[in-house]
Amino acid sequence: MNGLTLQDVVLTYPDGDRRLTTLDRVSLHAAPGTLTAVVGPSGSGKSSLLAVAATLLRPDSGRVLVAGRDTAGLSPRQATELRRDRIGIVFQQPNLLASLTALEQLQAMAHLRGVSAKAGLPRAERLLASVGLTDGRQHRRPHQLSGGERQRVNIARALFAEPAVLLVDEPTSALDHDRGARIVDLLAAVTRDHDTATVMVTHDRGFAARADRTLELTDGRLS
Amino acid sequence: MFIALREISFARGRFALMGAVVMLITTLVAFLYGLTGGLAADASSAVARLPVGSIVFAAGQGSSPQVSFSNSSVGPAQLAAWQSAPGVGSVAALGIAMSRLTSADSTTSVSVLGVPAALLPPLESGSAPAAGQVAVGAGTARADGVSVGSRVTVGARTLTVSGITADRSYGHAPSVWTTEPTWQQLSGATAPSALAVDPGTADTTALDRLQNTRTVGRAAALAGIDGFSAEQGSLRMIQGFLFAVSALVVGAFFTVWTVQRGTDIAVLKAVGASSGYLVRDALAQALVLLLGGTITGAAVGVAGGALLSSGGLPFVLSGATVAVPVLAMVVLGLAGAALAVRRITSADPLTALGANR
Numbered sequence: 001m002n003g004l005t006l007q008d009v010v011l012t013y014p015d016g017d018r019r020l021t022t023l024d025r026v027s028l029h030a031a032p033g034t035l036t037a038v039v040g041p042s043g044s045g046k047s048s049l050l051a052v053a054a055t056l057l058r059p060d061s062g063r064v065l066v067a068g069r070d071t072a073g074l075s076p077r078q079a080t081e082l083r084r085d086r087i088g089i090v091f092q093q094p095n096l097l098a099s100l101t102a103l104e105q106l107q108a109m110a111h112l113r114g115v116s117a118k119a120g121l122p123r124a125e126r127l128l129a130s131v132g133l134t135d136g137r138q139h140r141r142p143h144q145l146s147g148g149e150r151q152r153v154n155i156a157r158a159l160f161a162e163p164a165v166l167l168v169d170e171p172t173s174a175l176d177h178d179r180g181a182r183i184v185d186l187l188a189a190v191t192r193d194h195d196t197a198t199v200m201v202t203h204d205r206g207f208a209a210r211a212d213r214t215l216e217l218t219d220g221r222l223s
Numbered sequence: 224m225f226i227a228l229r230e231i232s233f234a235r236g237r238f239a240l241m242g243a244v245v246m247l248i249t250t251l252v253a254f255l256y257g258l259t260g261g262l263a264a265d266a267s268s269a270v271a272r273l274p275v276g277s278i279v280f281a282a283g284q285g286s287s288p289q290v291s292f293s294n295s296s297v298g299p300a301q302l303a304a305w306q307s308a309p310g311v312g313s314v315a316a317l318g319i320a321m322s323r324l325t326s327a328d329s330t331t332s333v334s335v336l337g338v339p340a341a342l343l344p345p346l347e348s349g350s351a352p353a354a355g356q357v358a359v360g361a362g363t364a365r366a367d368g369v370s371v372g373s374r375v376t377v378g379a380r381t382l383t384v385s386g387i388t389a390d391r392s393y394g395h396a397p398s399v400w401t402t403e404p405t406w407q408q409l410s411g412a413t414a415p416s417a418l419a420v421d422p423g424t425a426d427t428t429a430l431d432r433l434q435n436t437r438t439v440g441r442a443a444a445l446a447g448i449d450g451f452s453a454e455q456g457s458l459r460m461i462q463g464f465l466f467a468v469s470a471l472v473v474g475a476f477f478t479v480w481t482v483q484r485g486t487d488i489a490v491l492k493a494v495g496a497s498s499g500y501l502v503r504d505a506l507a508q509a510l511v512l513l514l515g516g517t518i519t520g521a522a523v524g525v526a527g528g529a530l531l532s533s534g535g536l537p538f539v540l541s542g543a544t545v546a547v548p549v550l551a552m553v554v555l556g557l558a559g560a561a562l563a564v565r566r567i568t569s570a571d572p573l574t575a576l577g578a579n580r
Contacts, residue, residue, distance in 0.1 A: 047576050056493065056573045077497065084495020095490040095575055097226065099233030104225075111225040112496045141233075157494070169576055 002067055003197030004030040004053055004165045009062035011048055011220075022048045023059065024220040030197035032164065035188050037211035038201045038222070045220040046201035050167050053199060054087055055079040067164035084113060088158030088196065090168040090187075094150040096142040102128055102153045103138045109160040120160075127156040130193070131186060148179040155186060159194055166191065168200035172207055184210045226491075227508035230484075238512060241476045245516025245556065246523070248469045252462060252548045253524025253540065259458040260544060261537030262395075266454065267445045269334060269393040273342055275315070277427070278444035279305065279418035281436045288437040290447040292319050296414045301434045305418055308430055312421030315339050316403045319417070320410035324359070324399060325376040328368040334393035335377060337406020342419055344400070349386025356385035358400040363390075377401075378409040394448060395537075417447075462548070466555050474559030477509060481564050485574075492572035501567045509560035510553070517549045517556075 011023040022045045030036045040046050051057040052064060055071050064071045067086050074082060083089075096105050103124050110120025128138045131152040142150055151171060158166060168187060172180030184200075184207045191198040200211060208214045216223050231238045264271075270278070270292075280295040282288040288295065297316065306314045318337030323330055340351035343358060349371035352358045357377060359369060364387050369375055373384045377399065391398040403415055420438065427438040439447075446452045481488070488501060525545055532538035 051573055051576055054493070054576075056576065080492070080495055080497050083493065087495075089493055089575075091490065091493075091575060095486065097230075097487050097490075099230045100226070104229060108226055108491075109494065112491070112494075112500050117225050161495070 037208035040217035088163035249520025257540030260539035312423030316415035477563035
């Protein structure tokens with residue numbers, strides 16, 4: 001099955017003498033080309049859901065399949081390779097490298113895949129243009145870009161490896177409403193254009209309504 | 224190197240500061256290397272450049288021979304035994320003493336060596352000294368205004384300068400050369416200090432045991448020069464400390480730098496960069512810093528040393544010898560950086576998603 005699938009995923013954390021259940025038998029399937037919004041209040045387990053889907057956390061039980069590949073038996077190295085090749089992550093804070101220009105942020109993704117930065121340049125230029133970063137802004141460093149522009153670079157970077165799964169963590173939290181809306185619309189567009197199974201977690205129900213479907217996460221339970 | 228080079232360019236102030244520190248340490252190490260080499264030559268070149276393989280030290284009955292030119296004295300029986308031993312290539316009596324050379328112009332502290340003509344340094348003019356004659360180094364001749372045929376006083380004896388040799392020194396005093404019998408007369412010694420030997424196929428261990436002598440290679444014999452080992456040891460210890468300081472400084476810099484890059488490292492790991500990739504990138508950054516700092520520092524050290532040596536400071540440093548401290552600085556600096564950047568392997572990519580999990 002392509003896209004992203006979570007089946008009966010349970011995740012707990014130690015909390016003193018007992019364990020706190022963060023994800024309680026969570027199941028979902030995000031198909032390619034669809035934007036799924038997961039809404040919930042702070043502490044409901046949204047970021048944990050993303051972390052499990054991104055193979056950054058191993059669940060206590062249940063299965064996580066990324067583009068049909070079961071992540072249960074992956075070694076740390078294999079998980080890293082899976083993230084590199086099949087998963088794109090759009091961070092809450094853009095988390096761009098201060099020393100690199102927008103173009104270089106994407107070229108670095110090529111370089112860490114063993115492709116020369118020069119060879120990655122055309123795709124980096126195309127992707128930045130597709131998220132609306134042109135007119136020389138692609139040669140600016142993060143501190144020379146606006147918050148919305150930084151988030152666009154963040155999205156373009158996540159798309160660089162042509163991921164099957166795009167995981168988006170609160171993409172509008174640092175933006176005003178208008179710019180936030182444009183970013184969510186952009187995410188919906190790139191989901192269709194790049195045929196990614198996109199899961200976006202957000203606390204803002206207004207933005208969630210722009211997704212293909214919306215799921216609610218409350219106390220670790222998805223509904 | 225893609226990210227490494229751009230980070231250096233972006234944080235050029237910090238890297239320039241660190242590069243300057245590495246450069247200054249390397250300059251200091253290069254100076255010390257040159258000074259160590261210069262002082263070693265100043266203390267020992269008369270012995271170190273003798274055209275023989277071994278030096279034989281001797282002691283009288285009841286005492287054991289030590290590697291010490293000032294404590295050694297070769298008796299006639301020991302000399303004869305070595306000269307007649309089967310397999311020995313050559314044996315020459317070697318006398319060494321400290322004295323003063325007085326010319327018409329000045330008085331200079333000198334080391335006086337009594338050797339056969341075959342062991343003299345290359346002659347620049349004149350001839351090898353006969354009895355009652357002395358050959359002086361070119362530097363001494365120039366400084367004291369003497370030439371072939373001049374009369375000089377060495378110790379209490381007046382000698383005629385027979386030739387001018389290449390410069391050599393012993394115990395930080397320029398060397399003058401005479402015959403071994405003349406050396407005995409002016410030094411007051413009754414026997415040569417040591418033997419300069421080509422051991423050939425002789426069983427030197429057996430000879431040493433029978434004759435109460437001690438044979439060592441020419442390089443090891445330098446330890447027999449008073450103060451040589453202590454002087455060289457002190458300088459090498461300072462060099463060692465500087466290498467350690469360099470590794471620590473570079474390690475400390477990259478520890479702080481790695482901590483500062485913590486978020487970037489977590490993000491890169493989250494998007495699929497392996498620890499190996501990030502460690503290689505960080506070490507490449509360290510290598511660029513170290514190569515830049517050490518090569519510049521070595522160049523400054525060599526240039527400064529050349530300037531100082533022209534002013535009379537004992538300083539010997541060549542391109543080949545400066546490569547040793549440069550290489551050591553780079554290797555030790557990389558080791559320090561490697562210890563610092565190993566924390567990359569433990570960086571948790573989960574932190575890139577924030578703490579609100």
